[in-house]
Amino acid sequence: MDAIRTDAASKGLKPAPRMIPPHRVPPARDLPLPAYLRSIRDNGLLGFPKAAFEEPVTRRGLMGRSSFVLSDPEAIRRVLVDNQANYARTVGTLRILRPILGDGLLISEGAAWRHQRRALAPAFTPRAIDGLMPHIDRAIRDGIEALSPRAAKGPLDLFAAFHGLALDIAGRSMFSVGMDRHGPELRAFITGYGARIGRPHVLDVLMPPGLPVPLDWARRRFRRRWIPFLDSVIAARAAQPTDGRGDLLDLLAAARHPETGAPFSPEELRDQVSTMILAGHETTAGTLFWASYLLALFPDIQERVADEARAADLSDPTGCHADGRLPFTRAVIDETLRLYPAAFVVVRRALGPDDVAGHPVKAGDILLVSPWVLHRHRRLWDDPEAFDPSRFLPGGSAPARFSYLPFGAGPRICIGAQFALSEAVLALARLCAAFRFEHLGREPILPVAVVTTQPDRPGAFKLIPRR
Ligand code: HEM
Numbered sequence: 305m306d307a308i309r310t311d312a313a314s315k316g317l318k319p320a321p322r323m324i325p326p327h328r329v330p331p332a333r334d335l336p337l338p339a340y341l342r343s344i345r346d347n348g349l350l351g352f353p354k355a356a357f358e359e360p361v362t363r364r365g366l367m368g369r370s371s372f373v374l375s376d377p378e379a380i381r382r383v384l385v386d387n388q389a390n391y392a393r394t395v396g397t398l399r400i401l402r403p404i405l406g407d408g409l410l411i412s413e414g415a416a417w418r419h420q421r422r423a424l425a426p427a428f429t430p431r432a433i434d435g436l437m438p439h440i441d442r443a444i445r446d447g448i449e450a451l452s453p454r455a456a457k458g459p460l461d462l463f464a465a466f467h468g469l470a471l472d473i474a475g476r477s478m479f480s481v482g483m484d485r486h487g488p489e490l491r492a493f494i495t496g497y498g499a500r501i502g503r504p505h506v507l508d509v510l511m512p513p514g515l516p517v518p519l520d521w522a523r524r525r526f527r528r529r530w531i532p533f534l535d536s537v538i539a540a541r542a543a544q545p546t547d548g549r550g551d552l553l554d555l556l557a558a559a560r561h562p563e564t565g566a567p568f569s570p571e572e573l574r575d576q577v578s579t580m581i582l583a584g585h586e587t588t589a590g591t592l593f594w595a596s597y598l599l600a601l602f603p604d605i606q607e608r609v610a611d612e613a614r615a616a617d618l619s620d621p622t623g624c625h626a627d628g629r630l631p632f633t634r635a636v637i638d639e640t641l642r643l644y645p646a647a648f649v650v651v652r653r654a655l656g657p658d659d660v661a662g663h664p665v666k667a668g669d670i671l672l673v674s675p676w677v678l679h680r681h682r683r684l685w686d687d688p689e690a691f692d693p694s695r696f697l698p699g700g701s702a703p704a705r706f707s708y709l710p711f712g713a714g715p716r717i718c719i720g721a722q723f724a725l726s727e728a729v730l731a732l733a734r735l736c737a738a739f740r741f742e743h744l745g746r747e748p749i750l751p752v753a754v755v756t757t758q759p760d761r762p763g764a765f766k767l768i769p770r771r
Contacts, residue, residue, distance in 0.1 A: 323602045323691045325643065326748030327680075330354045334364050341506045348648060348753040349676055356677045357688075361663055367510060371670040372663060375681050377706035379661035383652055383671050384714035391652035391671060396508040400755075403523035404497055404530065407572070408579030409719065417716075422562040424576065424719060427555035430623075433722045436477045437622045437730075438549055443473040444731045446482070448738050452769060459744050459764030463593045467491070470589035473727055474581045479541040480551040486537050493530060494582065501526060503754055534574050552580065584720050586756050587646035591728050592735075593759060594644035594751075595636055598691050599736065600743040600765065605693065606736060609633050610770065613733035625729035631698050633733045637725065638696035641710035645675035648753040650712050675709050676753065739767035 331353050335343060343350040352373060356362045360376035374380050383391050392413055401411050409420045426432060447469040454460060471491060475483035483490065500522075507517040541553060556576050560567060568576060599606035609632060616629045624630050625637075650673045658665040665671070680688040684707040694700065711718035718724070735741075743749075744764040752760045 322687065323605070324689050325598055325601055325691050326750060327689050328750055330357060337366075340364075341509065344504045344509060345506070345754070346752075349751060349757075352674060352677050356674075357680055358682050360683070361661060363663065366670060369668050369670060370666070371672065372660065372665070373672045373674060373677060374660070375674075375678050375684065376661045377704065379663070380673050380706040380709075380713065382658070382660050384650070384673060384712065384716070387658060388714050388716070390655050390658055392655055394509075394651050394653045394670065395511075395513045396504055397651060398513075399508045399517065399520065399523075400502055400504055403527040404494075404502065405579045405582060406575030408575035410579050410583055419561055419563065420576075421715070421719070423559040423568070424556070427552065427559060428719045428723065430722055432555055433726055434622045435550055436552060436723070437726065439476040439480060439551060440473050440727050441621050441730060443469070443476045443482070444727075444734050447472060447731075448734055451767060452738070455739055455767035455769060458742075458766030460767060461762040462596055462741075462765040463589065463759050463762060466589040466592045466596075467586070469731070470585040470592065470727075471581075473588070473731075474585040476551075477723075478552045478577060478581060479537070480549065480553075481541065481544060486540070489533065490537070490581075493526075493533060494586075497526060498586075498755065530578075531574070534578055535570075538570075538574060538577060553577065556580075580720065583718075584723065588724055588727055588731075590644070590646045590756050590758055591637065591640055591724070592731055593763075594757075595640040595728070595732050596735070596741050596765070597743065597749055597759070597763065598640060598643070599636070600741040602691060603740075605636065605691075606741060609636055609732065610736040610740070613737040616733065618730070618733065621730050623726075624733070625725045628698075630729055630733050632693065633736070634725075634729050635693040635696040637728045637732060639691060639693040641675075642679040642695075642708060643691060644751055644757050645679060645710045646756045647710070647712070647718075648676040648751075648757045649674040650709075673709065673712075676757070678707060678709060681707070737770065739769055742766040742768065 328349060331350060333355070334340070334353050335351060340351050353362070356373045356375070360374075361379055362373045363370050365371075374383060393411055398411055405411055407416070409417065409424060412420055451460075451465060468487070468491070471487055472483045475481070475487060475490070501519050505517065505519050508519065511517050538553070556573060557567065599609060612630060612632045616624065618624060618629070625634055652671045654665050654667055654669045654671065656667050660671070678684065682688060684704065695703075706713060711721040711724075742765065744766055745761070747761065749763050750760045751757045
């Protein structure tokens with residue numbers, strides 16, 4: 305595999321000084337099994353040894369099975385695209401996510417997944433996302449206004465602030481209304497789940513399907529409270545007059561089964577609502593956090609984003625993430641998703657035997673395609689640890705196929721990718737036009753990944769209003 309030359313040097317520009325954000329040095333070799341299993345619960349990034357960042361494919365034994373990390377394009381293509389029907393979600397993923405997501409798109413499989421995906425596709429076309437843009441923009445503007453009085457006082461926990469912002473964007477796009485009323489409870493549900501019962505436990509990974517593990521009881525109890533809550537939010541939206549602009553709930557309600565023409569039942573609709581809110585907001589909150597942290601570390605880049613944002617006409621921001629109005633801001637988001645991919649790993653379980661780039665795979669083996677590893681892979685990127693948005697500027701050479709996968713690949717690629725990019729680029733531009741970010745903390749902030757890639761500490765930031 306050739307290294308990709310997408311940096312400033314490859315375009316004949318004067319090479320910029322290397323900007324290396326703090327990063328974790330991977331373990332020199334595979335962690336012993338107990339430590340590896342602990343890392344799945346506490347920080348999945350520690351489970352990838354140095355070799356994973358250097359070799360196309362690595363393998364470790366896992367209780368009589370093999371677990372492969374794939375960074376070879378052919379291997380990734382085999383698993384996520386060409387022979388994807390042979391690969392399913394893992395038992396652990398289903399155990400952890402089903403209580404909160406029900407049988408929505410993210411965890412459904414087989415024919416049920418195919419029907420859902422086709423039914424939902426019209427809700428996520430670029431045109432449909434354009435229609436949601438007024439909701440997204442309104443939430444961003446209100447979020448910035450709410451941040452202003454708190455901003456300069458500092459220190460501000462930016463991750464918590466962006467979590468709230470992303471939840472508000474998700475809520476407004478879904479229900480047309482702000483999340484003042486339901487937001488705090490929704491957040492409490494989600495953070496409560498993520499803090500304990502949503503964390504992968506050793507038994508989640510090791511126990512065969514069908515056999516309950518102790519956390520399953522707590523998860524069931526959670527679901528018994530979660531469903532009435534979601535139903536009440538959906539009912540409140542149905543009872544409330546909207547501004548007539550249409551929202552994601554309208555689009556989901558308009559979805560039709562591709563064969564029978566039937567709409568989703570109320571239970572199915574509720575599962576899709578929770579799936580979209582859950583899959584969408586934490587990933588975006590993390591992306592905005594890491595982008596802001598990088599900009600606080602590298603003020604020259606921050607000034608460039610601010611200049612671009614202030615010069616751009618964003619009176620109608622529809623499409624601004626891709627239409628050339630904010631190319632540098634978009635490149636910063638793309639580079640943030642390279643260095644801190646919100647979805648740090650895509651996991652599959654082999655249903656039957658296969659040959660993956662010369663490696664024999666048995667039924668039950670685990671296949672990991674990790675954007676965290678892939679995006680920092682020595683053979684795939686020049687200077688992989690360096691923050692260099694110019695890799696993604698228009699006119700540069702695009703990353704090689706299957707080397708940059710923040711949204712996954714193949715039929716199960718993120719359905720919300722356009723939504724996420726529209727939201728993240730516009731939010732970052734508006735935030736940088738409004739504030740200058742400073743990181744007050746002395747300790748570097750490092751990523752920790754459980755379900756998504758998050759900061760290891762709240763981080764103390766100051767946001768100085770720009771005139
Ligand atoms: C920066 C933001 C985001 C990132 C990095 C991200 C990443 C991903 C990745 C890597 C997958 C593939 C998982 C797999 O193959 O196992 C995925 C799937 C999915 N994402 Fe996202 N996502 C983001 C935002 C969103 C948003 C905003 C929504 C919804 C509004 C969303 C909804 C989904 C759904 C429903 C799936 C499952 C698709 C399927 O299985 O057919 N995501 N996402």
